[in-house]
Amino acid sequence: MNKNLNASINSTVQYCTVCHRIFNQGESWFYCPSCLHCHVCEMCKTRMESSHSHRLIRKFSLDYGIEKICTRPDMASRILSAIYFHSERSCFGVRNFSNDDSDSNEHSYVWLTFKIIGQRIKNFSYGLEHFIKPHYHLAICAANRPEWLITDLACILQSIISVPIFHQSNDRDMTFIINHTNISVIVCDKHILQRLIRLQSKCSTVRHIICMDDVSDMNSSKSLLFCS
Structure with missing residues (x-):
């Protein structure tokens, strides 16, 4: 595991626990509510569906791009939008x-x-x-x-x-x-x-x-x- 990946694991950046790739901004990923530390990208999710017995739930990276969070109507996106636009206020x-x-x-x-x-x-x-x-x-x-x-x-x-x-x-x-x-x-x-x-x-x-x-x-x- 490289140095950059170690840094991301210790921070709030999400990464795939199968291929160890860091999720991009706005990328959808999946996690298992029954298994600890199981969050996978869409490609790895497709590969492991037949072998994983629990249902995987789709999520989005919390740090996705501002152009996307501004157009989403949900409360979580509005919170993140306010944090972005008024960061120094x-x-x-x-x-x-x-x-x-x-x-x-x-x-x-x-x-x-x-x-x-x-x-x-x-x-x-x-x-x-x-x-x-x-x-x-x-x-x-x-x-x-x-x-x-x-x-x-x-x-x-x-x-x-x-x-x-x-x-x-x-x-x-x-x-x-x-x-x-x-x-x-x-x-x-x-x-x-x-x-x-x-x-x-x-x-x-x-x-x-x-x-x-x-x-x-x-x-x-x-x-x-x-x-x-």
């Missing part, structure tokens, strides 16, 4: 709110550009592929913050159904929503993490809890993926 603003000094709050925003947010969305969407299949349900339970929207937009890129859960809901309501929608993955902040771990025994469909914050000082029996 401010996208999300975050501030530390202080009730004691309201005059300084107006100018205390720290802005993240479309380019930075777009890369975080795409990185997280690639990570979600290893935890949840398309059209399955993922819950988001956290206070208002950039990672909340990053998670929601990443779900759109992967055709995952996001289910918002108010972070101040009581245990009964949280358990009902999780069980009623068959949630398999929950994305939360560290303030709600231990509570969700405690409720997991009542939620049989939950397989992974993904935390937005650093939890290196916490012990958890669940799988943790950082939204960064």
